[in-house]
Amino acid sequence: MMLTFLLRRLAIGxxxxxxxxxxxxxxxRIAPGDQATVALGPDATPEQIAELRHTLGLDQPVLVQYLNxxxxxxxxxxxxxxxxxxxxxxxxxxxxxxxxxxxLAATVIAIVVGIVLGVVAxxxxxxxxxxxxxxxxxxxxxxxxxxxxxxxxxxxxxxxxLLPSAGGGDLEHLILPAVTLSIPFTxxxxxxxxxxxxxxxxxxxxxxxxxxxxxxxxxxxxHVLKNSLVPVVTVVGLQVGTLLGGAVVIETVFAWPGLGNLxxxxxxxxxxxxxxxxxxxxxxxxxGLNLAADLAYARxxxxxxxxxxx
Amino acid sequence: xSFRSLAERPSGRTSGRTSFRSLGGYVIYVILxxxxxxxxxxxxxxxxxxxxxxVTERLLPPGSATASGTAWLGTDGVGRDVFAQVVHGARTxxxxxxxxxxxxxxxxxxxxxxxxxxGGFADLAVARTIDVLMAFPxxxxxxxxxxxLDRGVDVVIIALSVAGWIGFARLSRSVALSIRERxxxxxARIMGVRTPAVLTRHVVPFLAGPVVALATMELASVVLSEAxxxxxxxxxxxxxxxxxxxxxxxxxxxxxxxxxxxFPGIALSVxxxxxxxxxxxxxxxxxxx
Numbered sequence: 001m002m003l004t005f006l007l008r009r010l011a012i013g014x015x016x017x018x019x020x021x022x023x024x025x026x027x028x029r030i031a032p033g034d035q036a037t038v039a040l041g042p043d044a045t046p047e048q049i050a051e052l053r054h055t056l057g058l059d060q061p062v063l064v065q066y067l068n069x070x071x072x073x074x075x076x077x078x079x080x081x082x083x084x085x086x087x088x089x090x091x092x093x094x095x096x097x098x099x100x101x102x103x104l105a106a107t108v109i110a111i112v113v114g115i116v117l118g119v120v121a122x123x124x125x126x127x128x129x130x131x132x133x134x135x136x137x138x139x140x141x142x143x144x145x146x147x148x149x150x151x152x153x154x155x156x157x158x159x160x161x162l163l164p165s166a167g168g169g170d171l172e173h174l175i176l177p178a179v180t181l182s183i184p185f186t187x188x189x190x191x192x193x194x195x196x197x198x199x200x201x202x203x204x205x206x207x208x209x210x211x212x213x214x215x216x217x218x219x220x221x222x223h224v225l226k227n228s229l230v231p232v233v234t235v236v237g238l239q240v241g242t243l244l245g246g247a248v249v250i251e252t253v254f255a256w257p258g259l260g261n262l263x264x265x266x267x268x269x270x271x272x273x274x275x276x277x278x279x280x281x282x283x284x285x286x287x288g289l290n291l292a293a294d295l296a297y298a299r300x301x302x303x304x305x306x307x308x309x310x
Numbered sequence: 311x312s313f314r315s316l317a318e319r320p321s322g323r324t325s326g327r328t329s330f331r332s333l334g335g336y337v338i339y340v341i342l343x344x345x346x347x348x349x350x351x352x353x354x355x356x357x358x359x360x361x362x363x364x365v366t367e368r369l370l371p372p373g374s375a376t377a378s379g380t381a382w383l384g385t386d387g388v389g390r391d392v393f394a395q396v397v398h399g400a401r402t403x404x405x406x407x408x409x410x411x412x413x414x415x416x417x418x419x420x421x422x423x424x425x426x427x428x429g430g431f432a433d434l435a436v437a438r439t440i441d442v443l444m445a446f447p448x449x450x451x452x453x454x455x456x457x458x459l460d461r462g463v464d465v466v467i468i469a470l471s472v473a474g475w476i477g478f479a480r481l482s483r484s485v486a487l488s489i490r491e492r493x494x495x496x497x498a499r500i501m502g503v504r505t506p507a508v509l510t511r512h513v514v515p516f517l518a519g520p521v522v523a524l525a526t527m528e529l530a531s532v533v534l535s536e537a538x539x540x541x542x543x544x545x546x547x548x549x550x551x552x553x554x555x556x557x558x559x560x561x562x563x564x565x566x567x568x569x570x571x572x573f574p575g576i577a578l579s580v581x582x583x584x585x586x587x588x589x590x591x592x593x594x595x596x597x598x599x
Contacts, residue, residue, distance in 0.1 A: 012438075015441075016438070019438065019439075019445075020442055020446070023442060023443075024454075027455060028458065031458035031459055032460055138583075138587070138590070141586070142530060142579075142582045143579050143582070144537055144575065144578055144582065146537075146538055146541050147537075147557055147575035147579065150560075150561055150564065150571050151575065153564060154571075158564060158565050242448055244447050244448075245447025246447075246448055248450055248453065249448075249538050249542065252542060263453070264453065264542055267453060267457030267458060268457060275454060275458070279446070279454055282446070283445040283446055283450075284445075286446075
């Protein structure tokens with residue numbers, strides 16, 4: 001049964017990747033100015049443009065171009081970046097690890113801080129601590145991350161001089177962008193943990209645990225937390241993709257040398273090959289992560305598998 | 311101000327602080343009312359020319375006197391008034407947000423209701439399209455579309471709408487799925503009412519409440535995305551005032567003139583948080599039914 005579910009999900013995933021490739025192909029065709037015109041600049045002669053169009057295959061019928069694009073894309077070939085003068089996928093993969101580092105760091109912060117906040121708030125539902133934390137998380141979830149990032153630079157880097165404001169590479173540079181990126185996610189994890197914990201606190205087994213003489217700490221870690229973390233696991237799995245999207249903007253704020261920074265620059269320069277390669281890579285990551293979250297969830301909860309069969 | 315009403319409460323607990331809750335609600339409405347006032351009347355009360363530059367009045371701190379009065383929130387790198395940018399930005403943000411949400415809700419409700427009611431191929435097509443669009447996280451799709459097409463208001467609206475209808479479609483689909491099994495829908499069908507009429511008369515009216523709640527939440531996220539696009543320099547053209555652009559323009563003067571980025575950001579944050587709180591209230595209200 002698990003195998004059928006897996007195959008079904010995999011098929012949908014592959015179909016979605018095809019859809020992503022088609023969408024990316026279409027966006028570039030709709031954009032004004034094709035690759036040849038953009039790459040050669042305003043001074044190019046019509047002959048030069050025609051020659052490059054021929055080399056790139058842009059003089060062929062759209063359907064042929066589409067099939068060629070799909071064929072190349074499957075092999076990871078999105079063409080040459082005209083700005084970097086090398087294969088676009090190569091340039092994109094070089095920046096990818098920095099983005100993964102940033103996203104993972106933000107995820108870890110969000111999970112740790114979010115769960116702590118959620119437990120503190122949910123432990124005594126309705127208390128002042130709970131209300132303050134809940135209001136704070138609700139507000140933090142809505143704040144514009146790119147502006148929060150700039151304000152963090154202002155206060156922590158420029159006024160207090162505690163951390164570097166921009167750049168990348170080491171741990172010092174990672175802290176600010178990772179914290180900024182994690183804020184909405186921390187708030188989300190906090191809210192979900194809080195409602196899980198608050199609900200579990202009124203369960204009979206919590207009363208049993210208390211009455212058998214466990215300390216409040218043992219009750220929370222041993223009994224409450226375990227039972228309220230299942231929704232957190234699911235949300236983390238599904239939201240890591242969203243974090244990847246958020247990283248695109250945050251990387252620009254902090255000049256973090258990752259994929260998002262590269263992508264925003266490439267969009268501005270109309271470096272189509274890099275735009276396509278970066279967009280497809282991010283989308284494939286999201287599809288993969290969602291698939292993994294789905295499978296993990298299906299393993300934890302058999303009802304999901306049964307649902308999918310219908 | 312009390313956010314009591316907005317904190318999730320475990321089921322079965324009732325709050326005895328009704329007066330506090332409604333007070334918190336009034337504050338939200340008052341703040342949102344101020345924004346709407348600023349968006350509608352502000353540009354007539356606070357004149358502003360986004361392309362004029364007064365070099366002698368650049369980077370003045372908040373409260374400085376200028377030739378045209380007092381710059382309560384300071385001036386930016388080319389001597390433009392930050393307060394005026396905040397006021398004019400409110401109009402841009404709300405106008406773009408409302409148009410995008412309107413487009414998205416119309417498209418989303420139509421596609422979702424049809425998919426849920428008709429099932430079969432229509433349902434499959436909508437579901438798979440949503441899968442594809444959801445593979446582009448956050449505002450990635452908007453960045454690529456708005457960035458590659460020529461800059462303009464219409465392009466920003468399209469770029470933000472491309473993925474914005476998904477939430478409405480999913481919501482409408484699930485409601486339509488359950489409503490099509492109800493007796494009155496069967497009765498209408500048996501009496502020979504045609505499908506479009508069944509949809510508009512007997513299915514869509516039940517979507518109104520949840521759709522309004524979702525639209526409010528969506529408005530907050532569209533306002534944020536528009537600001538992010540403009541911040542990246544991929545959104546609105548420079549002659550339209552936008553908080554995102556103001557925040558970006560202040561980034562290079564952060565060390566000397568923090569107010570250029572800070573105040574438009576505060577305006578944006580307060581607006582988005584208030585819309586979010588309102589959406590939260592509406593969602594709770596319509597989920598209770």
